[in-house]
Amino acid sequence: MKKIGFLSFGHWSNHPAYQTRTAADTLLQSIDLAVAAEAIGLDGAYFRVHHFAAQLASPFPLLSAIGARTNKIEIGTGVIDMRYENPLYMVEDAGAADLISGGRLQLGISRGSPEQVIDGWRYFGYEPAEGETDADMGRRKALQFLDKLRGVGFAKPNPNPMFPNPPGLLRLEPHSPGLRERIWWGAGTNATAIWAAENGMHLQSSTLKMDESGKPFHVQQAEQIRLYKQAWKTAGHQREPRVSVSRSIFPLMTEQDRYLFGRDSNSVDKIGFLDSDQRAIFGRSYAGEPDQLIKELAKDEAIQEADTLLLTIPNTLGVEYNVHILSAILEHVAPGLGWR
Known part of the structure; x- marks a missing residue:
């Protein structure tokens, strides 16, 4: 059995x-x-976060609204770029969204990916500390966020407050118990996947990662997941880790499906470069008749290693069409692979 969600840009x-x-x-x-x-x-509704683009950028109002309109579906991100964030304010926003949803938030964070503008986080008022890279800054902020999510008091109270204080140091409010254990890290390398495990975060691995061996994308991703699981075990965490992978999957059920996505039936992995010098591998899309998809997806090693599959969707085609795609996967593909 797998949890299956959608991921919208x-x-x-x-x-x-x-x-x-x-x-x-x-x-x-x-x-x-x-x-x-x-x-x-x-099982899940997940959203990308990109700044300075005509795309979703401020996830917490959206996640809160979804939490208020739904009852059981997991809601989350994939991923929030921590270089742009104030970790303490984010603790408050995330706590509120999680409480509104009844504890269904599955929050994906990361150091971020190449953005629309050069060093966009500088416009948000953030600078790496001396000797830090922007990636270091993102990871430092992530650890600060995780620490404050624990709900342990750290701030000295005012002796003459506007409202009475509880005894001791104060924590951020609203505090949502259990949210700390539902934070995911979007890892683009084997090393950051291991780092996520050591710090008790679940793993999100998308359709892109750094090319570290020249092997096919799904093989490299599966190796990354196995390294993550071993690091989690070594760290001695007392709860089970979760791993999600993202895939573009399009069952060709109608003429409209074939017109829109038939060209993806021969998709292959692609090689590109991030930040001009980092060689990356981009995973293929899957498109075809359901029987064909079942055969091809059964060979995807990373999907086999993951407990959660996030289906990237063409949100610009509207709600009705995306429900059609998702329903086709649930009804005609997932059962043949043992996912349902």
């Missing part, structure tokens, strides 16, 4: 073929899609 553009022409369209349709996804039996 939340694009919008004033394009005649798009159902999401404005930011309001994307936000409101994201809520509607999460409600519909829960109704058809999907």
Whole structure:
């Protein structure tokens, strides 16, 4: 059995073929899609976070709204770029969203990926400390976020407060018990996957990672996951780790499906470069008749290693079409692979 969720990049553009022409369209349709996804039996609604782009950027209002409209579906991110964040304020936002949803938040964070502008986090008022890289800064902020999520008091109270204080040092409020154990790290390398395990975070591995061996993407990703699981065991954590992988999967059920995604039936891994000098491998998309998809996906080693599969969706095609895609996967692909 696998948990299956969707992952939306939340694009919008004033394009005649798009159902999401404005930011309001994307936000409101994201809520509607999460409600519909829960109704058809999907396990998770996840959203990317990108700044300075016509895409979703401020996840907590959206996650809170979804939490208030749904009852059981997991809600989360994949991922929040910690270079842009104030960890303490984020603790408050995340705590509120988790309480509104009844403890269903599964928050994916990371050091971030190449962005729309050069050093965009500087515009948010953040600078790496002396001797730090921006990646170091992102990881440092992540650890600060994790620490404050524990709900342990750390701030000295005012002796003459506006409102009475409880005894001792004060913590951030609202505190959501258990949220610390539902934080995921988006890892692009084997080393950061191991670091995530050592720090008690679940693992998110997307359709991109640094090319560390020249092997096919799914093989490298499976190796990354196995290294993560071993590091988790070595760290001695007393709870089970979770691992998600992202995939673009399109069952070709209708003529519209074939028109939109038929070209992806011969998709292969691609090699590219991040930040001009980092060689990366991008995983293939899967498109085909359900029987063909079952055969191809059964060979994907990383999916076999993961307990959660996040299906990347073309959100610009609207709620109805995306429900069609997700339903086709649940009904015609997942059972053949033992996922359902």
